[in-house]
Amino acid sequence: MIQIKNLNKSFELYNQNNTNINVFKNINFKVNKGEVVALTGNSGTGKSTLLKLIYGSYIISKGDVLISDINIRKSTPRDILKLRKNRLGYVSQFLRVVPRVPTIEVVIEPLLDIGCEKNIALKKGQEILERLKIPKNLWNLSPLTFSGGEQQRVNIARGFIYNYPYLLLDEPTASLDQNNKNIVLDLIEKAKLNGSAIIGIFHDEIARNRVASREVNLENL
Amino acid sequence: MKQDFLFKASNISKYYGQNIGCKNVSLDINPGEVLGIVGESGSGKSTLLNCIYGNLEVDEGDIFLNDKSKTILNFTKISEPKLRLIQRSDLAFVHQNPRDGLRMNISAGGNIGERLMAIGHRNYGEIREIASNWLEKVEIDVSRIDDKPSTFSGGMQQRLQIARNLVTRPRLIFMDEPTGGLDVSVQAKILDLLRNLVRELGIAAIIVTHDLAVVRLLADRIIVMQNGNVVEAGLCDQVLDDPQHKYSQLLVSSVLQV
Numbered sequence: 001m002i003q004i005k006n007l008n009k010s011f012e013l014y015n016q017n018n019t020n021i022n023v024f025k026n027i028n029f030k031v032n033k034g035e036v037v038a039l040t041g042n043s044g045t046g047k048s049t050l051l052k053l054i055y056g057s058y059i060i061s062k063g064d065v066l067i068s069d070i071n072i073r074k075s076t077p078r079d080i081l082k083l084r085k086n087r088l089g090y091v092s093q094f095l096r097v098v099p100r101v102p103t104i105e106v107v108i109e110p111l112l113d114i115g116c117e118k119n120i121a122l123k124k125g126q127e128i129l130e131r132l133k134i135p136k137n138l139w140n141l142s143p144l145t146f147s148g149g150e151q152q153r154v155n156i157a158r159g160f161i162y163n164y165p166y167l168l169l170d171e172p173t174a175s176l177d178q179n180n181k182n183i184v185l186d187l188i189e190k191a192k193l194n195g196s197a198i199i200g201i202f203h204d205e206i207a208r209n210r211v212a213s214r215e216v217n218l219e220n221l
Numbered sequence: 222m223k224q225d226f227l228f229k230a231s232n233i234s235k236y237y238g239q240n241i242g243c244k245n246v247s248l249d250i251n252p253g254e255v256l257g258i259v260g261e262s263g264s265g266k267s268t269l270l271n272c273i274y275g276n277l278e279v280d281e282g283d284i285f286l287n288d289k290s291k292t293i294l295n296f297t298k299i300s301e302p303k304l305r306l307i308q309r310s311d312l313a314f315v316h317q318n319p320r321d322g323l324r325m326n327i328s329a330g331g332n333i334g335e336r337l338m339a340i341g342h343r344n345y346g347e348i349r350e351i352a353s354n355w356l357e358k359v360e361i362d363v364s365r366i367d368d369k370p371s372t373f374s375g376g377m378q379q380r381l382q383i384a385r386n387l388v389t390r391p392r393l394i395f396m397d398e399p400t401g402g403l404d405v406s407v408q409a410k411i412l413d414l415l416r417n418l419v420r421e422l423g424i425a426a427i428i429v430t431h432d433l434a435v436v437r438l439l440a441d442r443i444i445v446m447q448n449g450n451v452v453e454a455g456l457c458d459q460v461l462d463d464p465q466h467k468y469s470q471l472l473v474s475s476v477l478q479v
Contacts, residue, residue: 011463012465013470014467014470014471015467015470015471015474052462052463056456056458056459057456057458057459057462057463058459058462058463059459059463059465077441077442077455077456077459078251078442080456081441081456096437096438097438098409098412098413098416098438099405099406099409099412100406100409100410100413101409101413112420113420
C-alpha cells in the first residue's frame with residue numbers, strides 16, 4: 001500500500017529573491033494493491049511534484065509518504081535506491097539515457113540491476129518491445145534518435161519489463177496515437193490485475209476512465 | 222564500524238597555508254556505488270579526491286579501505302609502500318590530463334600491459350590480447366597498439382588512460398573530470414563503458430566533475446562542494462531536481478537543461 005499523510009511541499013528559491021512557493025498542503029490518500037489512482041487538477045496543482053516526492057526525487061517539506069513499511073522521509077539515499085531497484089517504478093514523460101546505448105540495452109537495464117541473467121532479460125526485452133510495436137530494426141539503435149512517441153514507448157518498456165509492486169506514471173500515454181495508447185493501457189491494466197499499486201497522471205480523459213479505480217483531485221484537497 | 226562498506230573517509234581536512242583545500246569532509250562508498258563530487262573550479266573537489274586516494278597528505282581525518290581480505294586499512298596509518306601497493310591493486314586513478322596518467326614514451330599496448338604485469342601477468346601473447354581487447358573497448362584502432370600515446374589525440378589519450386586503469390579490475394576508481402577533454406560522442410561511449418563495469422564487476426567509483434549531465438547519468442549519490450566544504454549531499458536526482466542549499470540551487474540553475 002502507498003500512503004500519503006498530511007503531505008506538504010514548498011520550494012524555497014534562494015537565488016530568486018528568496019521566493020517561497022507553496023505547492024500543496026495536507027494531502028492525504030491511500031492506494032491499495034491492485035488500484036490505480038489518477039491524480040487530477042489543473043496544471044500547476046502539483047501532480048508531477050507529488051509523484052517526485054513519492055519517488056524521493058523531491059524532499060518532503062512536511063508529512064509522510066509510506067510505501068509498504070518504508071517511510072520515504074526517513075529513508076537514506078541508499079534505502080531509496082534499493083526501493084527503486086526492487087519495488088518502486090517510475091515512468092516519466094522524458095527519456096534520459098546514456099547516448100549511443102542501444103534501445104534493447106536501455107529497456108533491459110532494470111532487470112540486469114536486480115541480477116537477472118542477460119539472456120532472460122534480453123528475451124523479455126524483445127517481448128515488450130514487440131508488444132509496444134517498436135520496429136525490430138530500431139532495437140540496436142540509441143532511442144535518442146527516435147520520434148517522441150517511440151521514445152515514450154521505450155520509457156514504458158523500461159517501466160513495465162519488471163513487475164514493480166508500486167508504480168508511478170507521469171502521463172504515460174501523452175504523445176501516443178490511439179493504437180499505441182491502447183497497448184499501453186493494456187499494460188497498465190495487467191499490472192493492476194497483478195496487484196500493483198499505481199498512481200498516475202493521465203491528461204487524456206478516456207485513458208483515465210479506462211484504467212483508474214479512483215481519482216484524487218489536488219485542487220479539492 | 223560496519224563491515225560492508227568498501228571505502229570511507231571521515232572528517233578530512235587539508236589546508237594550503239592559510240587557505241582551505243577541503244574541510245571536515247566525510248563520505249563512504251559501498252561496492253558497486255558511484256558517488257559524484259560536484260562544484261565549480263576551486264571548490265576543493267580535486268583536493269579532496271587526491272587526499273582520499275592518498276596522493277596528498279591530509280591534515281586531519283582518517284581514510285579506510287575494506288580490502289580484498291576484509292581487513293580494514295587506515296591510509297593515514299599504513300606505510301608508504303603498502304599504500305602504493307593498494308593504489309595499484311584495489312584502486313585506480315584517472316587523471317583529468319591523460320599525460321599525468323600515461324607513460325608517454327612507451328607504446329599504447331605497453332601502457333596497458335604494464336599494469337597487467339604489475340599484478341602478475343607474464344604471458345606476452347595473453348597480455349597483448351587483453352590489451353587489444355581493451356583498445357577495442359575504448360574505441361582505439363587496434364593497429365595503433367605499438368604507437369606511443371604521444372602520437373594520439375587528446376581524446377584517444379584519455380581513452381587509453383581509462384583502459385590502462387580499468388584493465389586490472391580495481392574495486393574503486395577515482396576519476397578527476399574523466400570526460401572533460403573528450404568530444405560528446407566519445408564521452409557517451411566512456412559513460413556507457415563505466416556504467417557496465419560498475420554493474421557487471423561491482424566496481425565502485427568516485428567521480429569529480431563540474432558536468433552535471435555526466436553525474437546525472439552515472440552517479441547514485443552526489444555531494445556538492447563550495448569553498449572546501451560540503452554544502453549538500455544526497456540522492457543524485459534529488460540534489461539536481463530539488464537542491465536545498467543556496468549554492469546547489471545556483472549551480473543547478475546555471476546549467477542549460479541537464
